[in-house]
Amino acid sequence: MSLAPPAAHGGPDALGAPAHDFSTNANALGPCPMALLAIARADASRYPDPASTRLKVALADFHGVAPERLLLLASASEGIQRFSAWAARTAGACVWLPPHHYGDLSRAAQAWGLARTPEAGRARLLWACEPSSPLGQAEAGLVERLAGLRVEQALVLDQAYAPLRLSGAPSLEGAALDRVWRLVSPNKALGLTGVRGAYAIAPLAARQAVAELEALAPSWPLGAHAEAMLMTWAAPDTQRWLADSLDTLRDWKARQIALCESLGWTVLPSEANYFVARLPAPRDTDALPALRRERGVKLRDAASFGLPGHVRLGVRSPEDQAALRAAWPRGRGGDNSPR
Structure with missing residues (x-):
């Protein structure tokens, strides 16, 4: 290979x-002052809570979901690798990628031996990004791909740029979002791309998948500074x-x-x-x-x-x-x- x-x-x-x-x-108005202050005050002399209990509750409240649906990631790029490794455990698994996409998606697929398929219906793992990368547009065909999604398939929607949407409206809302994995990386919106930390929100009834993805994580995927950034992300100010x-x-x-x-x-x-x-x-x-x-x-x-x-x-x-x-x-x- x-x-x-x-x-x-x-x-x-x-x-x-x-x-x-x-x-x-990254948000050109950043860095966000509140997040920057929280990072400066973070206690890096100790290990963080390995389960990130308080952080999961705060993010779950922010999104209106159960804490059990939160999957913490060292970064969005680490999440891409982890989802690819998880999908590759299924024999013969394929991945579907948008025509124009972030290069880490194809790199991760190649690293884990996931063949690319042009047919979304054949894929074990499907990726989407909205606003899309690099065009900043609605993800073409996203609603149709979700409608045809089978229970054994996983669709990951990268929402890195959703907080920086300046016009238009998302293709998926409400109950539709409960059928996809949402990948959230707030450091771009906060103007703090040097602080790595992200999370995913699992679909409903994906408890087993969450456990499998957590088993693929290293100990303490989030350091103290990433935890501080993500905790501040959920704050009203x-x-x-x-x-x-x-x-x-x-x-x-x-x-x-x-x-x-x-x-x-x-x-x-x-x-x-x-x-x-x-x-x-x-x-x-x-x-x-x-x-x-x-x-x-x-x-x-x-x-x-x-x-x-x-x-x-x-x-x-x-x-x-x-x-x-x-x-x-x-x-x-x-x-x-x-x-």
Whole structure:
């Protein structure tokens, strides 16, 4: 079996943290002050409660579910590996992936020997993400796949970007959500991607599956700082801060779309705090490394998502947008004259 290609991610790299980082989807208004304070106060001198009893109760109350439905994860990426390992225990299991998806999904499938299938009805494990990654759109066909879901199948809905939805509405609500696994990773919404910690909400009547997935976890998947972040996530003042930040992000997104269009880029529809844009010429992505090195502006090349010639941009502040306008090479589409 051939090895998976190296993981592609946004954010800091060998050059350090970008001065103007459009390459991740973290909340540009972060870090959330309440979460940051809680992390600073976390007691890292002791082991956390291995069962995370208080945290499970707080998150269950926040979501209105029973604590037994909470599965704690070291991160969303660790959850992807764990769900893939769990599905692979079924002989001949296959996985279904959306046409454009986060690269860790295919890497985990390959690592655990899960063959990919284009037929959702054949898959033991199905993945979805809404708003989708990288496009930030509704997940096409999600309602239909849920309608055809059999009891032996597991559909995992990645809701990493649901708290950062700026328009539109989710495809699944109410009782429909009780039929899927919900993967929740609040660090993006809180602007704290350096703190790793996530959780999943199990479907109803999935007690055995929860036990099997917990058996695959290492001891203490959450450290003290991750527990502090997740505990703060369920607090009312944190949710108020998040709601207020969305208003600002909507304004910044409109400005950023106008900027990209002025550069001659074609912006694709998005409901989230990020979007994909097609560059005027496919080889325009060749300019991205120099942009990073020389001007400190980093965009996410979307080729790893199956979209060559496109970039994904997280919504950033007007100051970052001005840096992008000044940095984009003159003559590469649109009017790049100083303003």
